[in-house]
Amino acid sequence: MKRSTAGILVFILLILSACGSRNTQNNAQAGSNSKQAYIENKGSDTLVNLALAWAEKYQNAHPEVQISVTGGGSGTGFTALINGSIDVANASREIKPEEIEEANKNGFEPIEFIVANDAIAVIVNPENPISELTLDQVSRIYKGELTNWKELGGEDRPIVRLSRETNSGTHVYFLETVVRLGSKEDKAIFSADTLLLPSSEGIISEVSDNPNAIGYDGLGYVTKDVKMIALAKTAGEPFVLPSAATVISNQYPVSRHLFMYTRGQPEGVEKEYIAWILSAEAQAIVTELGFVPVEPVEKQ
Amino acid sequence: MNKKFQENLISNAIRIAGSSSIIFILLIFLFLLREGLPALTEVAPKDLFNTRWYPIEGLFGLLPLLSGSLIVTVFSILIALPLGVGTAIYIGEIAPRRVNEILKPTIEILAGIPSVVLGFIGILVLSPFMRETFNLPTGLTAFTGAFLLALISIPTIVSIAEDALYAVPKTYRDAAYALGASQWQVIWGVVVPAARTGILTAVMLGVGRSLGETMAVMMVTGNAPTMFSGLNSFISPIRTMTATIASEMGEVASGSTHYHVLFFIGILLFIFSLIINVSSANSIKKRTAKSRAQVVS
Numbered sequence: 001m002k003r004s005t006a007g008i009l010v011f012i013l014l015i016l017s018a019c020g021s022r023n024t025q026n027n028a029q030a031g032s033n034s035k036q037a038y039i040e041n042k043g044s045d046t047l048v049n050l051a052l053a054w055a056e057k058y059q060n061a062h063p064e065v066q067i068s069v070t071g072g073g074s075g076t077g078f079t080a081l082i083n084g085s086i087d088v089a090n091a092s093r094e095i096k097p098e099e100i101e102e103a104n105k106n107g108f109e110p111i112e113f114i115v116a117n118d119a120i121a122v123i124v125n126p127e128n129p130i131s132e133l134t135l136d137q138v139s140r141i142y143k144g145e146l147t148n149w150k151e152l153g154g155e156d157r158p159i160v161r162l163s164r165e166t167n168s169g170t171h172v173y174f175l176e177t178v179v180r181l182g183s184k185e186d187k188a189i190f191s192a193d194t195l196l197l198p199s200s201e202g203i204i205s206e207v208s209d210n211p212n213a214i215g216y217d218g219l220g221y222v223t224k225d226v227k228m229i230a231l232a233k234t235a236g237e238p239f240v241l242p243s244a245a246t247v248i249s250n251q252y253p254v255s256r257h258l259f260m261y262t263r264g265q266p267e268g269v270e271k272e273y274i275a276w277i278l279s280a281e282a283q284a285i286v287t288e289l290g291f292v293p294v295e296p297v298e299k300q
Numbered sequence: 301m302n303k304k305f306q307e308n309l310i311s312n313a314i315r316i317a318g319s320s321s322i323i324f325i326l327l328i329f330l331f332l333l334r335e336g337l338p339a340l341t342e343v344a345p346k347d348l349f350n351t352r353w354y355p356i357e358g359l360f361g362l363l364p365l366l367s368g369s370l371i372v373t374v375f376s377i378l379i380a381l382p383l384g385v386g387t388a389i390y391i392g393e394i395a396p397r398r399v400n401e402i403l404k405p406t407i408e409i410l411a412g413i414p415s416v417v418l419g420f421i422g423i424l425v426l427s428p429f430m431r432e433t434f435n436l437p438t439g440l441t442a443f444t445g446a447f448l449l450a451l452i453s454i455p456t457i458v459s460i461a462e463d464a465l466y467a468v469p470k471t472y473r474d475a476a477y478a479l480g481a482s483q484w485q486v487i488w489g490v491v492v493p494a495a496r497t498g499i500l501t502a503v504m505l506g507v508g509r510s511l512g513e514t515m516a517v518m519m520v521t522g523n524a525p526t527m528f529s530g531l532n533s534f535i536s537p538i539r540t541m542t543a544t545i546a547s548e549m550g551e552v553a554s555g556s557t558h559y560h561v562l563f564f565i566g567i568l569l570f571i572f573s574l575i576i577n578v579s580s581a582n583s584i585k586k587r588t589a590k591s592r593a594q595v596v597s
Contacts, residue, residue: 075551158437165523166356167551189354192364195440195522195537198547202423202519209428212437 037269039067043077043090044169045200046118046218047258051090053285054277065269074169081261082106087270089261092118092169092218108264115277117292119219119242119255120174123204123226125211130154132230132239135178135253141214142179144191149212161194162203162215170200173256174216219247220290247292255292332570336563343557348564353525353539355548355558364525365565368538371442371528372517376449376510381503383450384457385492388502391458392465393487411455418448419519427520434535440522442538448516453506460505464498465491497583504580508573511542518543541565 041051048071055067077089082102095103095110103110122138124130130152133141140146142161150156164171180186197203203215208225215226219242222228230239233253246252266274276282283293339348343360350361387407391400426447427439468491476486492499522537525544529536545562552559 073551075553079553160438165547166354167548172356187357189357189359192352193524193526193537195438195524196539196547197523198518205423206438206440210431210438 037065040086041067041088042070042080042086044074044092045071046092046170047090050289054282073167091259110261111265113260113274114257114294115260116258116286117247117255118258119247119252120216121219121222121242122216122229123207124214125207126227127211134232134235139179139181142190143188157212160212162206162213163194163196165196165198177254244292332563332567336567339560339564351527360561364527365539365541365544367528369540371533371538372445372540373507373510375446377507379450380453380457380506384454385461385499387458388461388465392462407455407458415452415516419516422448422520436535440520440537441535443534445517445521449510449513452513453509456509457502457506460502461499464495468494501580501583504576508576514542514546518546541569
């Protein structure tokens with residue numbers, strides 16, 4: 001009986017290793033046979049809809065290329081890129097030094113491409129009379145120092161703070177840029193009673209339903225059911241609403257780049273795909289989905 | 301010869317099938333230990349018993365998660381116990397067969413609803429309702445989670461409690477009726493006490509079900525890692541152990557401290573459910589031993 005158990009284990013291991021090597025096989029096929037190419041693309045949930053739209057459009061024009069897109073979070077994408085299970089990682093944050101180190105250990109240098117810009121909108125319920133806040137006020141709300149809308153000149157209602165889960169690139173970005181106001185020494189974190197919701201949609205639905213709530217989300221996810229807050233960097237500066245124009249002109253204070261990373265300099269199909277993503281045709285999709293396009297370098 | 305070989309082959313195959321679950325549990329437990337125990341050396345025990353869970357800054361205090369799981373589980377059982385046992389009594393002792401034919405399948409359907417669907421209903425219906433009715437800051441609270449968990453654990457409690465009631469010998473009831481007891485007196489004074497260990501088992505398994513449930517609680521409890529602070533915690537957002545594992549495991553770099561701590565939470569959950577299962581199995585054993593003794597005397 002012992003021997004049979006060992007047999008089963010070996011069998012399971014064989015299946016697992018077969019799963020692991022599936023990708024390298026695909027890549028090998030892509031290399032040897034240029035007729036059917038396969039790009040595996042994974043990472044940031046912020047980017048996933050955009051990446052899907054790009055992949056769809058590109059595949060329509062190039063039926064010989066197959067692109068699979070999945071989400072999971074920026075970190076998930078980097079892990080997969082380092083493990084070699086994907087070809088292109090999507091990220092809403094820059095790669096960390098330790099991730100570059102891991103990649104070097106696995107024998108490649110991750111190459112960065114800025115593929116779009118995103119602004120994070122701070123949102124409240126449409127019933128909330130507040131429509132302008134400074135970054136410092138938002139920071140104090142999320143640190144738990146302000147607990148009632150009354151303190152900001154609003155109604156006498158408790159403030160319910162909503163955030164994405166800690167595994168989201170948006171969460172980390174918001175923590176660094178807004179809660180800590182961009183200061184590297186500041187070790188402030190979210191108040192413990194901040195609700196951590198697993199999805200962007202969850203935040204929109206709670207904010208649109210709950211007049212006490214404040215949340216943040218990528219500009220691409222904001223719907224008409226919630227109200228965006230105009231933000232000012234400091235008390236004296238003008239309050240700016242997030243939009244494509246204010247992000248490109250660098251007036252809106254909470255905006256960031258969105259990235260794609262490849263395993264070393266991209267070649268062949270991958271290179272063509274990334275070049276296409278940076279083209280005007282692909283960047284038009286960026287605007288359609290509520291993100292902000294990358295300004296073409298040639299213009300400047 | 302050939303027949304004997306066949307016989308051997310079949311009985312061995314069945315033996316493997318029978319012992320496979322034990323092997324799997326052992327393998328799972330060993331895997332959990334291997335991935336989770338390094339947490340104890342990487343994080344000082346003092347820090348594990350901290351009151352703040354914020355893994356991306358290296359704060360691995362497990363107390364808010366333990367407290368969250370405890371609050372939700374206790375309240376879900378407080379809701380599910382009277383409803384579940386009441387339903388079992390109604391099915392077993394009172395309801396006419398015609399009603400039972402509708403009631404029992406309906407409860408089985410309740411057991412079959414995927415928890416993510418309940419979570420969805422929780423977000424869209426229950427949570428706004430709770431907020432407006434009780435004038436709470438938000439409807440994503442421990443109570444909302446406990447209510448969904450009660451719905452999830454009721455079918456388990458009903459079916460096991462009903463078995464326990466059914467196992468009470470008819471002679472007990474006949475004797476009580478012969479002494480002039482009313483139906484309520486028979487149920488409350490004779491049948492339920494006689495079945496109490498079985499009912500306890502039902503509740504324990506319900507607790508196990510609530511403790512391990514992930515999706516529904518993750519969707520409606522708000523996932524804020526707050527500490528228990530009296531009755532107020534009941535209507536505040538909380539974060540459970542299961543929801544923490546589910547929402548963070550996908551992102552975490554394998555082999556990191558955070559990864560090991562998540563597996564350590566898995567070990568704790570495993571141990572808790574082991575304790576619950578063993579203690580309920582013990583009470584079943586005691587009950588059968590006792591009822592045998594009664595028959596003999």
